[in-house]
Amino acid sequence: MGLMLWPAAGQAAAFDGASLAPWWGLPFAGVLLSIALMPLLLPRLWHHHYGKIALGWALLFLLPFAALHGPGVAAQAAVHTLVAEYVPFVVLLVALFTAAGGIYVRGNLHGSPAVNVAFLAIGSALASVMGTTGAAMLLIRPLIRANDNRKHVAHVVVFFIFTVANAGGSLTPLGDPPLFLGFLKGVDFFWTARHLAPMTLSLIATLLVVFFLIDSWYYRREGVMPSDPTPDGGERFGLEGGINVLPLAAVVALVLMSGLWKSGVEFDVFGTPVALESLVRDVLLIAVTALSLAITPKGVREKNQFSWAPMQEVAKLFIGIFLTMVPVLAMLRAGEAGAFAAVSRSVVDADGQALPWAYFWFTGGLSSFLDNAPTYLVFFNLAGGDPAVLMTTGAATLTAISAGAVFMGANTYIGNAPNFMVKAIAEDRGIAMPSFFGYMAWSLAVLVPIFGIMTWVWFL
Numbered sequence: 001m002g003l004m005l006w007p008a009a010g011q012a013a014a015f016d017g018a019s020l021a022p023w024w025g026l027p028f029a030g031v032l033l034s035i036a037l038m039p040l041l042l043p044r045l046w047h048h049h050y051g052k053i054a055l056g057w058a059l060l061f062l063l064p065f066a067a068l069h070g071p072g073v074a075a076q077a078a079v080h081t082l083v084a085e086y087v088p089f090v091v092l093l094v095a096l097f098t099a100a101g102g103i104y105v106r107g108n109l110h111g112s113p114a115v116n117v118a119f120l121a122i123g124s125a126l127a128s129v130m131g132t133t134g135a136a137m138l139l140i141r142p143l144i145r146a147n148d149n150r151k152h153v154a155h156v157v158v159f160f161i162f163t164v165a166n167a168g169g170s171l172t173p174l175g176d177p178p179l180f181l182g183f184l185k186g187v188d189f190f191w192t193a194r195h196l197a198p199m200t201l202s203l204i205a206t207l208l209v210v211f212f213l214i215d216s217w218y219y220r221r222e223g224v225m226p227s228d229p230t231p232d233g234g235e236r237f238g239l240e241g242g243i244n245v246l247p248l249a250a251v252v253a254l255v256l257m258s259g260l261w262k263s264g265v266e267f268d269v270f271g272t273p274v275a276l277e278s279l280v281r282d283v284l285l286i287a288v289t290a291l292s293l294a295i296t297p298k299g300v301r302e303k304n305q306f307s308w309a310p311m312q313e314v315a316k317l318f319i320g321i322f323l324t325m326v327p328v329l330a331m332l333r334a335g336e337a338g339a340f341a342a343v344s345r346s347v348v349d350a351d352g353q354a355l356p357w358a359y360f361w362f363t364g365g366l367s368s369f370l371d372n373a374p375t376y377l378v379f380f381n382l383a384g385g386d387p388a389v390l391m392t393t394g395a396a397t398l399t400a401i402s403a404g405a406v407f408m409g410a411n412t413y414i415g416n417a418p419n420f421m422v423k424a425i426a427e428d429r430g431i432a433m434p435s436f437f438g439y440m441a442w443s444l445a446v447l448v449p450i451f452g453i454m455t456w457v458w459f460l
Contacts, residue, residue, distance in 0.1 A: 017330030018337035024327035027061040031320045032369065035414065036436035050313070054320025061324050077326055080272040085371075086322045088282055090315050092251070093133060093417060095285040095292075099247035100137035101306040102296035104240040111147030113215040116156055117208050119143045120163045124204050127168030128175040128193075130252055136165045136418040138248070141304050144429050152218040154433050157426045158442050159211040163204055165418040166410035170200045170403065173259075174252060176416075178367075178376030178405035184259050185380065186387030187398070195399045196406075199458055203407065206450055241300035247292040254281045254288070310424030314417065321414060325370055332366070332378045344382060354383055357459040360400035364408030364451070368415045376405040400459050407451065411443045412436070 034053050038046040046053070066074035109115050119139060126135040143160060147153045169175030171193045173183035179192050258281035265276035331338040336345070347358040363379045379401045383390060390398040409416035413423055413436055423433050434442060 017327070017332070017334035020327050020331050020334075020339060022331070022339045024061070024065075024331070027057045028321075028324035028328050030060065031057045031317075031324050032414070035317065040435055051316030054317050056320075058320045058323035061327065065327070076271045078323060079270040081322050081326055082319075083269050083272050083274060086319055088278065089318065089322075089417070091282045091285045092255070093314065093421065094311060095251050095289045096131070096134050096137050096248070097311050097421070098289045099244045099251065099292040100134065101141070101304055102241045102244040102247075102292050102300055103138060104300045104303045105142035105145075106238045106240050109142070109146040111143075111150055111153075111156070113212050113219055115146060116143070116215055117212050119146070120160060120208060120211065121204075123160065123164030124168030127164055128171035130248060131174055131255075132165050132169035132176055132416065133418040133421070134248055134251065135168065136160070136422050139164060140422050140425055141429075144426060144431065148429075150218075151222050153431050154426075155211075155214055155218065155442075157422060157431060157433060158439065159207060159214075161419050161422050162410045162443075162447060163207050163211075165422055166416055167200060167203050167207065167407055170196050170406040174256065176406045176409070177373040179402060180255075180259060181373055181377055182380065182387070182398075182402065185377075185385070187391060191391055192402060195395060196403055199403060199454055203450060203454065207446070210446060240303070241296050243295050243297075244292055247288045247295075250288050251285065254284050257281065305429065307428050309428050310421055313424045314421050317420070318417070322371070328370060329374050329378070332375070335382065347379070347382065354394065354397040356396040356400040357455050359383065359397050360404040360451075360455060360459050362404070363401045364404030364411070367405045368408050368411035372405045372409050372416065376401060379404075396459065403454075408447075410447060411440065413439055 031054060034046075034050075034057065038050075038053070062074050062078060065077070119142075123135045123139045126138070129135075130138070140157075140160060143156065144153070147156055150156075166176075170179070173180040173187075173189060173192065179187075182192070183189060258275075258277045261277045263276040266273040267276070267279065268274075331340050332343065335341065343362055347355055347362055349355055359379055363375060366378075367375045380390070380398075383394060383397045383401065410419065413419050423439075426433050433439070
């Protein structure tokens with residue numbers, strides 16, 4: 001989920017996923033349906049209680065699980081998810097959100113189709129360097145401000161999610177967590193760029209062309225623009241709070257450090273091993289957050305209309321998502337012995353040979369709703385788990401797994417953390433974003449046909 005290291009994503013669960021029945025996935029489905037339907041059907045209830053609702057679904061998994069498998073096993077699963085996954089996830093997002101929110105792009109650009117395309121192109125390029133979350137948090141506010149005198153803006157944010165928050169992060173292990181996990185497993189740092197660059201560039205180029213046509217149609221239809229609520233007042237283009245580039249760079253360095261430094265020291269937290277390097281990373285990320293708040297010039301965050309509300313929404317909802325997807329991931333890890341054995345059989349032919357197109361769609365389809373980092377590992381291991389083989393004779397399969405995990409995170413709001421953060425920021429700024437299913441209508445209409453063409457070109 002955007003420049004995030006999941007230190008224990010590949011560790012075995014404390015329970016056997018083969019013993020779980022499919023109905024254990026119902027609480028996860030409940031979270032998804034709540035996010036999708038309640039803002040439409042019960043908006044007032046959802047707005048005031050979405051955190052409690054997400055926690056309620058988590059308890060609907062944990063309490064029956066504790067009754068059937070023992071409170072110790074349930075507590076261990078919860079602690080593992082919170083300590084090894086959720087807390088590092090939130091700490092990183094807060095650091096990126098805070099640092100990027102302290103950078104104000106001075107001089108109001110005007111959101112013409114050409115300017116918007118430039119934003120998406122630049123953000124896509126930055127995403128593989130500073131992660132999808134970092135690039136998205138840096139550019140979404142100036143993009144919204146550039147378009148604040150436009151009547152139709154939601155489609156601009158949707159394509160920003162497609163490109164900057166997802167596809168742009170596919171060229172280096174720093175861009176998206178699945179690729180970073182592959183790097184830790186032994187995949188060469190530049191292997192991804194060599195094998196995914198052609199399809200990444202073609203995907204982004206296609207999306208930019210489609211966006212330009214759609215945005216131009218809206219732009220012409222709007223006619224005379226209303227008065228700009230944030231005129232530049234003759235200000236020269238530039239950055240205020242540019243000192244926050246240093247905290248952003250520190251975040252990238254800390255994530256890379258935690259992956260490369262192997263201290264060999266671990267702390268046991270109720271059965272969950274926490275490596276020293278992970279602990280150091282998270283403590284220093286908190287320090288980076290505090291540093292950003294301290295060094296940001298007075299008034300910069302106010303100019304950015306900075307608010308903690310989007311971060312609070314992500315933190316509350318994703319605790320429910322993380323906890324309820326524990327049994328789903330466990331069943332997937334069980335492979336042929338688990339409830340989702342059909343998935344394992346669907347990615348190979350009758351002779352047991354890997355089907356790259358199937359790996360692309362199954363990895364991508366599950367990454368659209370589950371966390372794409374452990375989903376990547378599930379299929380990485382299903383394909384043999386040997387990086388030396390996967391980088392050579394199995395290159396087509398590893399390419400398919402990598403592309404599916406990164407590209408298809410754009411299919412839903414919850415497919416990648418920055419998707420939901422961008423949505424929340426846009427709504428906080430008064431933009432009427434599509435509903436959960438409304439956004440999926442965009443992805444089904446735009447992304448899925450492109451993925452179909454990519455399958456025919458590269459994976460058949």
